Amino acid sequence: MIDIMMMLDDKSDKPLYAQLYQHIKKEIVNGKIAANTRLPSIRALSSHLHISRNTVELAYHQLIAEGYVQSKPRSGLFVIELELEKLPTLSPSKGPTLEISKQEETPMRYDFRYGNVDAANFPLTTWRKLSIQSLQPEHAALFSYGDPQGEPELRYEIAKYLYDSRGVNCSPEQIIIGAGIQYLLGLLCGLLRIVAGNALGMEEPGYDGVRAIFHHHGFDVHPIELEKNGLSLKQLYASESRIVYITPSHQFPYGMVMPLAKRMQLLTWANDKNGIIIEDDYDSEFRYVGKPIPSLQSLDTNHRTVYLGTFSKSLLPSLRIAYMVLPPALLELHHKQDYRLVDHTVSMIHQHTLALFMSKGHWDAHIRKMRNVYHKKQTALIGAIRQLMGEQTSVIGQAAGLHILLRVHNGMNEQELIHTAAEEGVRVYAVSPFWAQRAKAETSMVQIGFGGLTIEEIVMGVQALQHAWFGTTPHDAGSKSISKNSSDS
Structure with missing residues (x-):
């Protein structure tokens, strides 16, 4: 493991996480951080640089997404062996000069x-009109920080939509809005460790970005192999996990849909283990074969399911609006942990615009x-x-x-x-x-x-x-x- 030394500029237009990401990326590309080097933990680096853990986490996520580092179970984050001669480099004597790699000589058509x-096909005209409406003087309250859980109007519209489309039973008070699924999972991890330990089952294969979040928060992730109709319940029971993360509506990446019978068996597992199910219902809007199957949350009479969704694929990824539905017990714990003191991560203006977009029928x-x-x-x-x-x-x-x-x-x-x-x-x-x-x-x-x-x-x-x-x-x-x-x- 290495020490990362750099000066972060609080007054820069560039966010702190972007500054940190660019610095580490440059050090890797220039060979100053060697392959197989272990990066500091999120906790250690945030303490060392006197910045928030979220800042370090976002920087690390970007490095993972671009293939500069990888997360190894129970070991940490390591620099990947790169073909450095094929990467753009910075010349210290002449300033930034881009060296085009051989791999990029063929343009990607x-x-x-x-x-x-x-x-x-994004409804730009309608969105612009509603955005301007949100900026009118009568909505001056939107220019402040807002509710830490997300704007009440948007949470109301999301609760209504989820009930109508996916059968999700929740009140607006159970919904937390955040800047992407990964951010919301970071919040959730702190709650899960308190109530269910750090052993977590996850589909194998599964979304690597989510797996990295769990590793960064100290969870022992158990890969649960897939069967034709979803993850193996036999392996899940054997793993001794009390938490499981699944994508039942469209398994990522294989695309299978978990049938109703297995969903009911998974709910039985949660009751048997006093466990928690994290249901990531991504892509549920875009189903092309057969009738929609009710969400797990809608079938869960014992309130053991956390429901996650996002507007990234249905609207635009750049809006960075996702939501999480907490069961009552976790919501109560969330309030006790003083998370309401944390400033919100999604623009209030975007939230209000989306609430108008939904309430006026444009979303449907x-x-x-x-x-x-x-x-x-x-x-x-x-x-x-x-x-x-x-x-x-x-x-x-x-x-x-x-x-x-x-x-x-x-x-x-x-x-x-x-x-x-x-x-x-x-x-x-x-x-x-x-x-x-x-x-x-x-x-x-x-x-x-x-x-x-x-x-x-x-x-x-x-x-x-x-x-x-x-x-x-x-x-x-x-x-x-x-x-x-x-x-x-």
Whole structure:
């Protein structure tokens, strides 16, 4: 482990976490922090630099997201071995000069990044109008700090929406609004350690960003393997965990939907273990096959479920608005822990604008529209893959959400698939980081997100992937046929 020495500028326009992230990133790129070096713990670095733990946590999250460091279970955060000659470097004598890596010589024409959304269909005119309305003098109270749990008007609208769409039973007082799921999980971790210890079960594979949060807060995360209908309850019981984090509406990353029978069995586990279920209901708005299954929270008569949701995929990630529904016992503990003394992390103006957006019916109309838009994109993606690659690939997780997994049967491993795609100007993404036990990860699979591309871009991107992975180019007439059929779907 190393000491990180730097001066943070409180008066800078750049947030403290961004300053810290940039400093550590620069030290890694320039080789001053070597590969496999263990970074200080969140607690140690916040104490050393006299900054909040949230600031350090946000900086570390960004480093993880960009692939500079990785979290190792029960060990800490370690710098990853990088090909430094391929990274941009800063010349100390001449100031900032960007050295373009060989990997970037081929421009990326199509980026199948999961998390990108269709910003072109964001109702900008309506949002701008409501934002201006929120800035009127009669709403001057919005220019202050606001309620630490989030604005009451927005919490009321969220409670109403969750009941109507997912059957969630809660009052506005049970809802906490925060700047993203990871921030809210950070709040939750402090409560969970008090009531349920530090052993936590999590789907294997599962969202690596969430796993990192739990590791940073000192939890002993037990990987629970997946079955065809969700995580293994047998392994969950054997793990002796009293907390479990799950994505039942659209398992991340495999996309399976947990059936009602297993949901009821999971609630039985919570009662047997006096445990807590963390239900991350992400992507629940975008389900394309079958009828929606009630949320776990709506089935939980013993109040052992924490419910999480976000507006990042349904509106815009940059709004940074997510919410958490606490059961009564955890809500009472939350108040006792003086969390209400912590300033809120989401703009009051954005909160008020979203409350107006929901109360005036724009939200429901937007969700209906985007569900149709994304379904057409997914249909175009899967149709192009099947027509161009046929049985040479297998599509996984098409029931819901804004991404699929693609298993490619050409003998290439994950990195080879990504590299050859990049040579054709297409960016696809690794799946192996979602495994806590990397050795068990599938070796010939990539993640393909489709939210941020047009249907034409999706089809052309798949054509480029077919050429990259199988070395053949579709006939021009066939390509046009695919594009036209996909657009009509």
